[in-house]
Amino acid sequence: MQLALNTIAFEPNRWKPDKSLARPLEPILEAVSRAGYSACEIWQYHISNRTQDDVKTLAAKAHALGLSVPAIGAYPALHLSGAERQREMEAFKRIIDACAIMAARTVKIFCGRIASSEVTSEMRGVCLAFLREIVDRAGDRGVTITAETHGRTLADSVAACQTLIGDISAAHFRVCFQPYDMLNLEQALRDYDELREHISHIHLQARDAKGFCLMKESPFDFRAFLRHVRLSGFNGLLSVEFVKHCAPLLPADYSDDLVIASASEDRVFVEDSWRAAGM
Secondary structure: OEEEEEHHHHOOOOOOOOOOOOOOHHHHHHHHHHOOOOEEEEEHHHOOOOOHHHHHHHHHHHHHOOOEEEEEEEOOOOOOOHHHHHHHHHHHHHHHHHHHHHOOOEEEEOOOOOOOOOOOHHHHHHHHHHHHHHHHHHHHOOOEEEEEOOOOOOOOOHHHHHHHHHHHOOOOEEEEEOOOOOOOHHHHHHHHHHHHHHEEEEEEEOEEOOEEOOHHHOOOOHHHHHHHHHHOOOOOEEEEEEOOOOOOOOHHHOOHHHHHHHHHHHHHHHHHHHHHHOO
């Protein structure tokens, strides 16, 4: 198992429509290292407007900090056509180029921006054509695409995810599992078991009724979840995505120190839980 911290945890502007960044990736890599992680999953928008030379510099900085980059998270719009589709494809090509520079072997994606129950047959065909093309491009470079199990995408239920896997039918198209309901352990375990053979990447984010919290404080029993995952034979990538204090109500209240402390506590919790599950 490899444990990573997602750089999105350190971006207060993550949900702004224009994805404008509060600061560049360089200090975030330092924060990931300070939290005690040896790997990070990079949020697409932390590198999408950087030059190839910039990405090489970032790769060197990560290496100097003792950080590997096993994954990059991307959010392609699959339903576009014409010039818009071409721009989206070019953006994805840059992500694949970044993978080569950073030695990342996984690109985690949102499978579009339309719910599986709302997409028309014609639109689904457009989405699948785009998805097949990016999966093929990634596979040619030794990169696996993982579809995140997330609401309002083509992978927004177990059944939708299974259908999508069948439609793409490629060895390097797999699943990034994130529980659909962050407060329902039993359902999460059932969903995990149904998708297990396709899962190579897992997102972890702890919530309670108020928002993001420490894993040890969550009503979702992460210790039981991690035990189940380990006993299932999973040995892939675990990414801590969001942590306590990463999304304060007021942006001015954001604090790197608080996020680092929370991420560090979650790291220790995951490591201890994983170790205990193997005893």
